[in-house]
Amino acid sequence: MDFDELQNTIRTIEAKVPGVLSDAGSIDALRSLESGILGKKGSLGSLIATIGRYPQDQRGKVGQAINAAKGRIKGLIEKRFKEFQAADAAEEVDAAAAFDPTLPGDPIPMGAVHPVTAVQWEVERIFERLGFTVEAGPAMETEYNNFDALNIPDTHPARDMQDTFWLTNGMVLRTHTSPVQHRSMLKFGAPLRVIAPGQCFRYETVDASHDTTFYQIEGLLIDRDISIPNLIAMAKLLLNEVMQREVKVRVRPGYFPFVEPGIEIDMNCEICDGVGCATCKQSGWVEVLPAGMVHPSVLKAGGIDTEQYTGFAFGLGLTRLAMMKYGIRDIRVLNTGDLRALVSPRRLGGVLLC
Ligand code: FA5
Numbered sequence: 001m002d003f004d005e006l007q008n009t010i011r012t013i014e015a016k017v018p019g020v021l022s023d024a025g026s027i028d029a030l031r032s033l034e035s036g037i038l039g040k041k042g043s044l045g046s047l048i049a050t051i052g053r054y055p056q057d058q059r060g061k062v063g064q065a066i067n068a069a070k071g072r073i074k075g076l077i078e079k080r081f082k083e084f085q086a087a088d089a090a091e092e093v094d095a096a097a098a099f100d101p102t103l104p105g106d107p108i109p110m111g112a113v114h115p116v117t118a119v120q121w122e123v124e125r126i127f128e129r130l131g132f133t134v135e136a137g138p139a140m141e142t143e144y145n146n147f148d149a150l151n152i153p154d155t156h157p158a159r160d161m162q163d164t165f166w167l168t169n170g171m172v173l174r175t176h177t178s179p180v181q182h183r184s185m186l187k188f189g190a191p192l193r194v195i196a197p198g199q200c201f202r203y204e205t206v207d208a209s210h211d212t213t214f215y216q217i218e219g220l221l222i223d224r225d226i227s228i229p230n231l232i233a234m235a236k237l238l239l240n241e242v243m244q245r246e247v248k249v250r251v252r253p254g255y256f257p258f259v260e261p262g263i264e265i266d267m268n269c270e271i272c273d274g275v276g277c278a279t280c281k282q283s284g285w286v287e288v289l290p291a292g293m294v295h296p297s298v299l300k301a302g303g304i305d306t307e308q309y310t311g312f313a314f315g316l317g318l319t320r321l322a323m324m325k326y327g328i329r330d331i332r333v334l335n336t337g338d339l340r341a342l343v344s345p346r347r348l349g350g351v352l353l354c
Contacts, residue, residue, distance in 0.1 A: 003054070010069045014072065020033055022080075044066065124195065134194070135187075136196060136197075142171055145174075146164075146175060149301045151257040152258070156257060162176065162202055173201035182298070192221070192223075195218065195220075199213060209279055214319040219316065222294065222309050222311030234312075239289070248274070250265075251265050262290070264289075268284070268286075269286050269324070279329050
């Protein structure tokens with residue numbers, strides 16, 4: 001193209017610039033327009049490469065014409081760029097003015113302790129007031145502690161009462177917290193008041209009230225002149241305190257080789273209020289507190305003088321009690337990380353984590 005045509009091309013390019021600049025909606029869009037016009041391959045920038053095609057005596061004015069146009073367009077782009085900066089700054093000022101530091105902040109969702117832990121802590125507090133200490137035993141137990149020391153030799157049919165996970169090293173995942181009875185007798189002797197919360201494992205069919213992993217709290221009191229009425233009074237006190245009202249209970253005979261006599265203390269099903277539902281297997285009652293007077297063989301295995309001492313023991317179904325307290329119909333939600341099982345902070349009262 002000759003010099004006149006070049007000037008026409010430059011004029012056409014410049015004429016379009018104000019329109020495209022005002023259409024640019026952001027600084028980024030502006031930057032890409034800038035390179036589309038002034039960059040090496042841009043509509044104006046690419047003309048620089050054509051200078052060499054003009055006769056020697058015209059190259060100076062060709063270069064000047066292109067550079068002059070480049071300067072004018074650059075000026076327009078800078079002006080638009082400043083407009084964007086000013087708008088951003090004004091937005092920030094508006095946001096700062098709109099922020100009221102005296103208003104309460106957005107609520108932060110709060111975590112709560114797991115229902116089973118919450119009830120465990122409550123039970124611990126109740127028993128600590130009654131002079132009990134809190135003991136712990138291992139989840140992996142010896143066969144002897146889980147069975148033999150509790151008057152369940154390997155020929156005893158009662159071993160089948162609790163389906164056991166046997167480990168390859170000959171030990172078991174404890175099926176109940178009762179082994180802590182034996183451990184505590186050996187450790188402290190008599191008189192003795194301990195509770196032992198802990199996880200238990202059974203190879204069972206899972207349903208609304210049975211899981212393969214669940215929690216119990218063992219209780220053991222050994223002293224002089226201890227009898228069943230002491231046990232029943234303590235059990236009622238425990239349930240009433242946890243539920244914060246008078247709980248309807250029933251006491252019936254129960255068989256466990258490590259107690260004699262043995263009893264089952266059931267509580268009214270709080271899910272259906274005794275009418276019958278899947279949680280209580282339509283019976284209206286929930287088994288939560290099997291118990292009894294400690295069998296003399298168990299006391300002897302623990303080195304306790306049976307001439308002087310008697311005692312009672314119980315195995316509170318902690319997971320089931322938590323279900324009753326918080327209205328949880330199905331035990332399975334408690335082990336699956338289901339957030340619906342995490343009760344509201346309001347109902348948990350004083351035992352919130354934060
Ligand atoms: C025992 O485990 C005895 N060791 C309790 C005991 C201790 C009796 C001291 C006498 C003296 P049982 O198998 O019934 O008993 O379990 C006790 C409680 O644990 C049950 O009442 C129930 O509330 C709970 N429980 C038992 N199996 C499961 C399970 N699979 N899932 C959830 N809770 C269970």
